[in-house]
Amino acid sequence: MLSPMAEINIDDEPGDAAKAKNRQRLRDYRRLQKRQHAFLTQRVRELAAEMATLRSAKPLPWHEVAAVFRDDAHDALATQRSLAAQIDQCGHAARILEAWVRASVPAALASFLPHQAPWTQRRLLAPDALRLQSLSWVTDRLLHNADAVLGSCRRQEQMRVTLHALSYDQTYVVIQSHRIVPAPFVDAVAAQRRIYSHTPGGNFVDRELLQASFGGDIVHEQVGDVRVLYRHYVSERRATMVALSITHDDASPDQALSQEPSYGWTELTPVTQTTTRVLDVWLFLLNTPASESGDNDALSHHARFLHETRAAYDANLAHCNALFLQELPVAHIHDV
Incomplete structure (x- = not known):
């Protein structure tokens, strides 16, 4: 059996433990307060320092800010001018290269090459109203392609015949x-008209109809089985003549016409008051005649045909150029 004193000590133990816990909590709370006080004190010092900095700071003068932007703007403008100059140089070089390519590489003519174009593009219709429309159409079509075709010989003087x-x-x-002739532009145009106004041995076709509708600008004539159409387009600074062979004519369907197409373009432009530039491009599609020796000699026959064709057209080119020069004095006297 426990003594009364023992009972008292047992009853006091919970009270001592509670007091010890309270004292520990108080110590922890005081330490926390000190840490918070130290933290807040430090923040107050930092904020006070920032406030002092802000009070002592002054705004940048507007002219200094403007000077900085002005310098940057000047640099940007200088860069822009430099880039613009480089672009101009590149554009100039590109234009030179384009002109060189156009002069060196003939433009594609697939839109009207005879072997790729329908025969209707070398056809004249009937009656008269449709005939006049077809005459205009076939010649205007060639005029539309004149710059592309003549560009192949525009850049340098040359006279050549090539076979393809x-x-x-x-x-x-x-x-x-491509040649420069010693004649004023007007005289050269007159000589051009005289040469193609009538071919020796040729017969005029539609003469009255063309004269009434186009004046002397269109000549339609036939030499043997070859029907050729010439048209002149003349302005103050340029004269262009186009020519083509007619392979189908609805006005004379029973007449057998040559089926070997040909196209021609001639351009005259003044260089000086006494000289004129003359550009010519003529295109002929020829059929190789049958070999009399049979297929065994086809290669040599074709080679002989090409050789004879080149010689014939070389002579024809020389003859046409000589004829043009011969006509120049006649044109000059006629105009005077």
Whole structure:
């Protein structure tokens, strides 16, 4: 049996533990207060320092700010001018290269090459109203392509005949001529008209109809089975003549016409008051004649045909140029 004193000590133990816990909590709370006080004190010092900095700071003078932006703007403008100059130089070089390419590489003529174009593009219609429309259409079409075709010989003086064999059966003959003639522009145009106003041995076709509708600007004539159409377009600073062979004519369907197409372009432009530039491009599609020796001699026959064709068209080119020069004095006397 426990003594009364023992009972008292047992009853006091919980009270002592509670007091000890309270004292520990009080110590922890005081330490926390000190830490918070130290933290807040430090923040007050920092904020006070920032406030002092803000009070002592002054705004930047507007002219200094403007000077900085002005310098940057000047640098940007200088860069822009430099880039613009480089762009101009590149553009100039590109234009030179484009002109060189146009002069060196003939433009594609697939839109009207005879072997790729329908025969209707070399056809004249009937009756008269439709005939006049077809005459205008076939010649205006060639005029539309004049710059592209003449660009192949525009950059340098030359006179040449080239052959382009599509196959053993068909060959293109291309005549290119670029020359400066000693005659005023008006005289050169007059000589051009005289040469193509009538071909020796040729017969005029639609003469009255063309004279009434186009004046002397269109000539339609036939030499043998070849029907050729010439048209002149003349302005103050440029004269262009286009020519083509007619392979189908609805006005005379029973007449057998040559089926070997040809196109021609001639441009005259004044260089000085006494000289004129003359550009010519003529295009002929020829069919290789049958070999009399049979297929065994086809290669040599084709080679002989090409050789004879080149010689014939070289002579024709020389003859046409000489004829043009011969006509110049006649044109000059006629105009005077």
